[in-house]
Amino acid sequence: MQKQTKAIHFDYQRPDAYGALSMPVYHCAAYEFENAADMVESFCGRSDMPDYSRVTNPTVTYFERKIQALTKAQDVVAFSSGMAAISNTLFCLAASGRTILTSRHLFGNTLALINGTMRRFGVEVVFCDLTDLNAVEAAISEKTCCIFMEIMTNPQLEVVDIPALSSLAHKHRLPLIADTTMVPFTVFDGKALGIDVEVVSSTKYISGGATSIGGIVIEHSVNPEFKQRMRQEMLMNFGAYMTPHVAYMQTLGLETLAVRYEKQTQNALLLAEALEKMPGVKAVRYPGLPNDAFHHVATRQFGARPGAMITMELADKESCFAFLDRLNLIRRATNLFDNRSLAIHPASTIFGNFTEEQRRSIDISDRIIRLSVGLEAVEDLIEDVRQALEA
Numbered sequence: 001m002q003k004q005t006k007a008i009h010f011d012y013q014r015p016d017a018y019g020a021l022s023m024p025v026y027h028c029a030a031y032e033f034e035n036a037a038d039m040v041e042s043f044c045g046r047s048d049m050p051d052y053s054r055v056t057n058p059t060v061t062y063f064e065r066k067i068q069a070l071t072k073a074q075d076v077v078a079f080s081s082g083m084a085a086i087s088n089t090l091f092c093l094a095a096s097g098r099t100i101l102t103s104r105h106l107f108g109n110t111l112a113l114i115n116g117t118m119r120r121f122g123v124e125v126v127f128c129d130l131t132d133l134n135a136v137e138a139a140i141s142e143k144t145c146c147i148f149m150e151i152m153t154n155p156q157l158e159v160v161d162i163p164a165l166s167s168l169a170h171k172h173r174l175p176l177i178a179d180t181t182m183v184p185f186t187v188f189d190g191k192a193l194g195i196d197v198e199v200v201s202s203t204k205y206i207s208g209g210a211t212s213i214g215g216i217v218i219e220h221s222v223n224p225e226f227k228q229r230m231r232q233e234m235l236m237n238f239g240a241y242m243t244p245h246v247a248y249m250q251t252l253g254l255e256t257l258a259v260r261y262e263k264q265t266q267n268a269l270l271l272a273e274a275l276e277k278m279p280g281v282k283a284v285r286y287p288g289l290p291n292d293a294f295h296h297v298a299t300r301q302f303g304a305r306p307g308a309m310i311t312m313e314l315a316d317k318e319s320c321f322a323f324l325d326r327l328n329l330i331r332r333a334t335n336l337f338d339n340r341s342l343a344i345h346p347a348s349t350i351f352g353n354f355t356e357e358q359r360r361s362i363d364i365s366d367r368i369i370r371l372s373v374g375l376e377a378v379e380d381l382i383e384d385v386r387q388a389l390e391a
């Protein structure tokens, strides 16, 4: 069965008492048991009967199992945000005295988590250029506990050769953890690429229409200890499980994900091509453009149109602000892969509290506008950027 069909028709394990066609929202904290023995099985994690919604809830389980059916993963765990998925995964793997090997090109809060919060608990970090395998190999030590990467960095749009990095990680018996938020799991096979654990902000592509905050951890190839610790220790002790209402909304998003992605990436490519020809635009970055530095590696891994995020370079920061202020249709907002197209100046917002020196060290330029391309008719998007550039 094709993924899109599974995304629509995946059946829940138990028939609903009323025959509800979509998964009902189980807004409840606790569950009753028929007898003491059943209670023991559930509490000790030996049955799939829910006991308490901090760790299991039928609506959330449905969302998790649906993603598991689409990714063929060993397990899928849903969290209250992308950051919760990332932090729980890293706390599950790391320990005081161990090192996370990663790139400086990271989502801002992930960088702060690894470089600040986790350091306070004795976890160390080594940064290196993950596109340079010799540098990666030189950076690995006996203290390394994992390699953490993002499949398409934001806003640099850098793409790592995942199978090559994975082979290197596995040669040193290290798990490869990848933040795959930028391209949905419906269009690539994380396990075939060699990713051991995918962490995803489901706030972005999956929720669709930016309805809710959520995160997922997709376990492809993990040891039983990791799997057990994730549910028995992380969910229980950190308490960042997804809530049922969010699981409901994100399940609806999942059903239309592939169709939205198809249209949004078509729009992204057409808009990128149009922008390249517009006066005032110094450079356009989109890995779907044939002249992009990461075109080959990105399209080999993620298909002809990888993602729907574009960056454009203008003359200076003032031109960027003038452009943003003149937009009529494209919204001035953060977030990615909303149904609406969004524009932001990353250097002064997401990285606004960084020093110039810090911004330089992670390649954040103040001449860059980031566009997240939505589901509008592309002619209207092209017209909006055209008029906004005529300042």
Ligand SMILES: *Cc1c(COP(=O)(O)O)cnc(C)c1O
Pocket (backbone or CB within 6 Å): 081, 082, 083, 084, 107, 110, 150, 154, 179, 181, 182, 201, 202, 203, 204, 213, 214, 215, 336
């Ligand atoms: C948004 C985002 C996150 C964080 O996700 P939240 O759902 O906002 O917590 C992590 N990684 C990437 C690449 C993101 O775009």
